[in-house]
Amino acid sequence: MIKSIQLQNILNKKTKRHVIFQSLLLIFIIILTGELIACEKPSSISDASDVVIQYLEALKNNDNTTLQLLNNEDSDIITDSEVTLGVISLTIDKVEVSDNRTQRIKEQYTGSDLAKSYGWSDNYIHDNLIAVYAEYTVDYDNTKVPYDEGKITQYFYLVRTNSNSPWRIWASSYDISD
Known part of the structure; x- marks a missing residue:
């Protein structure tokens, strides 16, 4: 029973890490897209x-x-x-x-x-x-x-x-x- 709880905790931590990684990746993509759009400035x-x-x-x-x-x-x-x-x-x-x-x-x-x-x-x-x-x-x-x-x-x-x-x-x- 203790091993089953420990296994669930490990899986929950991996899931949380995966969600955090996906969230950070999404934020990075949004920032990068914004930077690329900002670089497309009108010719002065x-x-x-x-x-x-x-x-x-x-x-x-x-x-x-x-x-x-x-x-x-x-x-x-x-x-x-x-x-x-x-x-x-x-x-x-x-x-x-x-x-x-x-x-x-x-x-x-x-x-x-x-x-x-x-x-x-x-x-x-x-x-x-x-x-x-x-x-x-x-x-x-x-x-x-x-x-x-x-x-x-x-x-x-x-x-x-x-x-x-x-x-x-x-x-x-x-x-x-x-």
């Missing part, structure tokens, strides 16, 4: 600047593959993997979001036929279009490419699908008037 304005920096670094390294990844599918920037970029050197001086140019491009595209042709609503333009200003110095091998070189000032226009997707370069311009 600084991410847009980072994309332009990555683009210029890829240009510096003649890395067509990365350039293609950073461009939006509708991009007007040529990144044919067969094209030689001919960059000898490139130094980034300044990259920052341009609030003035962003406001101007949003006003220009809001309600426009061009925006409609891309399927962009006014809300989409307001939330997912940004202008980034870049100053850099570049030296090209002019036997390979006929690009302007020296001190370059350029605006990059970036778009994203939604606030959780990465920024991609859609267009650029060398017009520096604000």
Whole structure:
């Protein structure tokens, strides 16, 4: 009889341990899921600047593959993997979001036929279009490419699908008037 009671106590302890283990495992899974959801943050304005920096670094390294990844599918920037970029050197001086140019491009595209042709609503333009200003110095091998070189000032226009997707370069311009 004593052995039977001891056996029941041991089984009860094992059952309690098993329930405690399952409870701790469930708590761990809930916390991990919460952390993963929290890490899925919207792409921020600084991410847009980072994309332009990555683009210029890829240009510096003649890395067509990365350039293609950073461009939006509708991009007007040529990144044919067969094209030689001919960059000898490139130094980034300044990259920052341009609030003035962003406001101007949003006003220009809001309600426009061009925006409609891309399927962009006014809300989409307001939330997912940004202008980034870049100053850099570049030296090209002019036997390979006929690009302007020296001190370059350029605006990059970036778009994203939604606030959780990465920024991609859609267009650029060398017009520096604000």
